[in-house]
Amino acid sequence: MKEYTRLVQLIHPEMGRKVGVVKEPYLILLNDVTSVYQLTLQALDKEVSIHFLLDQLLSEEQLDYDAIYSGKSEWKLLPSFDNPDNPSHCIVSGTGLTHLSSAMNRNVMHLSESGNSLTDSMIVYQWGVEGGKPEDGKIGVQPEWFYKGTGSILKANGEPLTVPAFGNDGGEEPEIAGIYLVDRKGQPVRIGFTTGNEFSDHVMEKKNYLYLAPSKLRNCSIGPELVLKDDFSDLSGKVSISRGEEELWSAAIKTGEENMAHTLTNLEYHHFKYPDHRLPLQGHVHFFGTGSFSFGVGINLQTGDQMKVEWEGMGRPLVNPIKVSGEKEEFIRVNQIF
Secondary structure (H helix, E strand, O other): OOOOEEEEEEEEOOOEEEEEEEEOOEEEEEOOOOOHHHHHHHHHHHOOOHHHHHHHHEEEEEEEHHHHHOOOOOOEEOOOOOOOOOHHHEEEEEEEOOOHHHHHHHHHHOOOOOOOOOOHHHHHHHHHHHHOOOOOOOOOOOOEEEEEEEHHHEEOOOOOEEEOOOOOOOEOOEEEEEEEEEOOOOOEEEEEEEEEEOOEOHHHHHHOHHHHHHHOOOOEEEEEEEEEOOOOOOEEEEEEEEEOOEEEEEEEEEEOHHHOOOOHHHHHHHHHOOHHHOOOOOEEEEEOOOOOOHHHHOOOOOOOOEEEEEEOOOOOOEEEEEEEOOOOOOOOOOOOOO
């Protein structure tokens, strides 16, 4: 398998933020940049590739990746991409019903009492099968799209994903996310791909499919690595849930264009066709859908359960514990200014 450049973002209590290049079992720090966002913007402004810029910025300082990844270092991993100066200027979103197994799970969740076996979810998936892979340069059928929040919801490897007091549930969604920066002229640029856990509230969604939108407004995780690659054809991986020392459930997962109803180009077009998604210097984290999740087999996650997502060729696995809020939902009142 071809080796691609892998980047991490990390932070130290005294030395602050850094960007590192993965050279197993080490991380090689970069000079003069403190985020992938800043690195990409410099490359765009200088009209050079990120790889060219990396060669100029590589330092001689290397860190023990194992110690950092396991939480035994003062250095802590950050999400693999963010907009550090303005988190609200980073949109986190996703595309659903791109994988057959996901569409089938959704179909079962929303079967009508009359027994109609073809829900709106399955119809949208079928539209993708029939029109989601147009000829190059042509516009295909639009996929399902959802909004998750701004960059403030992004969590790093090892950080807990929290079910809020107003939530009904929380469950992993093992995916790949595309990472983008809009240049100063309003042109979207793909930086690379990262492992993601697009954490969602499936119990809320199951109540009524119109609750899909609020069920997605949750924190999520990306990383630990951002991979500089352009190949999104066929990726294999594994998702697993552990409780203590016991692995409760695991499944083989597939993603990439060969396993989806849409091409990457079509998904990107239908995200960036909106002018509001092409604002200069805007960051984007966009999830491409999943083919399997534990809720589909009846597993209800509890505080402390570990969610693990790993993809071949995408660096180290992404691991997050779940934390169910024990707080009571509090009413929030809106004040008037006059």
